[in-house]
Amino acid sequence: MSLISRAFLFVIMLATPLAALAQTETGFMVSGIVSSQPPGIAVIAVTCPVTGCPPGFTNPIATHVNVGVVYEGFLAHRVANFHAASLSVELPVLGIPNRGTNLSGVSFSTVAVTPGVRVNFAPKESISPYLSAGGGIVHFSGDANSVTHGAARFGGGVDFKTPLPHIGGRIELKDLITPWPSLFLKSGVMQNFVFGGGVVFKF
Numbered sequence: 001m002s003l004i005s006r007a008f009l010f011v012i013m014l015a016t017p018l019a020a021l022a023q024t025e026t027g028f029m030v031s032g033i034v035s036s037q038p039p040g041i042a043v044i045a046v047t048c049p050v051t052g053c054p055p056g057f058t059n060p061i062a063t064h065v066n067v068g069v070v071y072e073g074f075l076a077h078r079v080a081n082f083h084a085a086s087l088s089v090e091l092p093v094l095g096i097p098n099r100g101t102n103l104s105g106v107s108f109s110t111v112a113v114t115p116g117v118r119v120n121f122a123p124k125e126s127i128s129p130y131l132s133a134g135g136g137i138v139h140f141s142g143d144a145n146s147v148t149h150g151a152a153r154f155g156g157g158v159d160f161k162t163p164l165p166h167i168g169g170r171i172e173l174k175d176l177i178t179p180w181p182s183l184f185l186k187s188g189v190m191q192n193f194v195f196g197g198g199v200v201f202k203f
Helices: 003-021
Strands: 024-035 068-081 085-100 107-113 116-121 127-142 147-161 167-179 189-202
Touching: 024 085, 024 167, 068 189, 085 127, 107 167, 127 167
Parallel strands: none
Antiparallel strands: 024 068, 024 189, 068 085, 085 107, 085 116, 107 127, 116 127, 127 147, 147 167, 167 189
16 A cells, blocks of 8 residues: 555544534524623713704713623534533624613614634533633614624533434523623723523534
C-alpha cells in the first residue's frame, strides 16, 4: 500500500467516529426576563404632534423596565466530543415582542442574534449541564427610533433526555448584555437576565 493510500485510510478512520459524534440540534424556548433598572432617572424622548406640545407639557419620565416574555429559537451543531464534554457552535435568535416601562403605553421590542459556543458536560448522560457564551447584535424598536447595537451573552443550563430518542428538554439561565434602548437617554449597559426552558430536537 502506498504512503498516499495509507494517509487516506488514516484520515477516513479518524473522520468516521467524528461523523458519528456529530449532531445537529434545533429547538424553541419560552422564558421570562428581568433587567437591571436605570440608575437615577431615565428621560424618555417624546415627539409632540405637528400641532405642537400643549402648554406646560414636559417629557414623561420612566424609572422602571418591566419584566417580559422571551421567545427564542436556536440551531446548534456539535463539532467535538471528548466523552467527558462536548463542544457545539450555536445560533440563538431571541425576540421580545413587547417590553413595557412604568409609563402606560410606552414600550419597545427586542431582537437579539448572538452566535457562540456551548460546552456540555457528560453529554451521554440523561442530564447534561452546560455553559454557553456568544456575541452579536441586538435591535430595539418601538416608541423610539429603531437602533442596532452590539450584544453579548453568558449563561448555562441543563439538557435532559426524554423517552423519545430525538427529543430532549432544556432549562437555561443567561445574561444578555446590551446598551440601553434609545427610549432611555443614558449610557452604560443593560443586563437582561433570562430564565426559561423549552424543547430540543436532535438529528
